[in-house]
Amino acid sequence: MTHEVRSAAVGFHSGELAVQQRAGVGARAAQLAPMASRGRLGAGTAAFLASSRLAVLTARDAEGRLWISPMTGESGFLRVATPTTLHIDGELPHGDPLAGAPTDQTVGVLVIDFAARRRFRINGQLRQRDSDGIEIDVGQAYGNCPKYIDPSAQPTADPRRPDRTRVFTGTELRPEERELIGRSAAFFLGTTHPTSGNDASHRGGPAGFVHATTGGLCWPDYPGNNMFNSFGNLAVDPSAALLFVDAGTSLQLSGTAEVVWDAEQSDDNLRTGRQVIFAAQRVITTVR
Template sequence: MGFHSGELAVQEQAGVSGQAGRLSAMVGRGQLRSGTADFLGSARLAVLTAHDPDGTVWSSPLFGEPGFLSAVDSGTLHIDGSLPEADPLSDMPGGQLAGVIVIDFATRRRWRINGVVTTSPDGGTDLEVDQSYGNCPKYITIRTIDTPTGSLGPQRDPVFAGDSLRAEDRRLIQRADTFFLGTTHPTSGADTSHRGGPAGFVTAVHDRLWFPDYAGNNLFNSLGNIAVDPSAALLFIDFDTGTTLQLSGTAALTWDDSAPADEVHTGRGVSFTPERVVVSGAGR
């Protein structure tokens, strides 16, 4: 599976087409290898990006004890349990393209798995794998999740649902050193990526957010999707309280060719306008 037109366009504008081309085989892998299966079995947190029944894209947290994620075989990821009713993806349609990222903050390891989501006979969710690949540990803040911050089950409580950010939502965003970005492409499907930086690296002005695109692997899966389809989702997690902030809206790439570039800063960024807001709290 090669890069789509949006990824190629962003790679070209960033001047990294040759480097990205050499890594294209990594993204095309459609198997869960034994080392990946072991990592999945130890995970406590994953994030799923998919569309709700109305076609709105969301990124949802999946919390669980080790073992709630498993490789049924080399081509199938199994997610045990079901999303809580308050989650926008609790009744997501099966048969759609979805993207999952599995992350371990303690070891700074992350793995992306994209494919077709289906309902498992045991009531959980299966993902038929199209792509499976790791990312480097850059920008991952080390933290330990000893017990799931909430759970995958029904004990997560709805707090707020609306179409604009509240003051407390902006404060959560401005404290965050981590969030997850969900993007989608009409034929290549959905993708979930981790974004990290110092607290305050995401700015919130009125109802518009902006965050930088730091130097990375130069594949531009997320930015390439945005170049074609502006629909996007953001997920923020308050790891102290278990509060989750899910946003769905539209994104646009920003380029500042005059900005000084170094091994971190690139002059690239993303502007995001939330159109739907869902806040949930850890269940009691």
């Protein structure tokens, strides 16, 4: 499997615009268009990144498969080298599917602090990875609202221990993975677009809002910021990756996802009529 490498585009792409129109929020989304323009990392963002201890990275492995991976460290492991360059100290551990992922590809980064209920999104180009860490050229950079960030969903693993050991590799969920998913109040979603690149986002809800099915997973779509970055990507490319982090366990899934627009949902207060169905093709579980 091969994919042409391109620099991340900026601004809303055709998939995002189409989904915004279908959801009836085109006018409101247009007001947010400047957020999707080329971004810079200012002093306030630099301070937030420097204090953060958890980021997630969406990229493709050497075979072209999409994954989303956790990256942790002590405060300071994320550093703004220049207003358009993010430096990440350290490297993904050997057991992670993105360990050794090729450079010169687009990546999506989400930095999140559950306790402070803050998150920041960076999309750009993976330019360098060596013993000094990972360097990313910034394309888009903007904050997301705190909606659905539950402080109790904060992973409890020690960020000073980034190494992980792979304990399971397969194509289907085991009972252990289903149980972890069933108690989760948050997960991370990786999506991609052929010209706008890879993206990482957070999804939160009441514990158990993600349901394991025979073929994969499903979850309701809750009202959000009306930008529809993830759904816009899925409208063009169904490739998707999921990450669940619980204490010292990381569950990573790679597969495809589709949006169902007229789904039945049980929570009337959060009803949008949309649901996401994910079909898992690869499953990896690692522990610390």
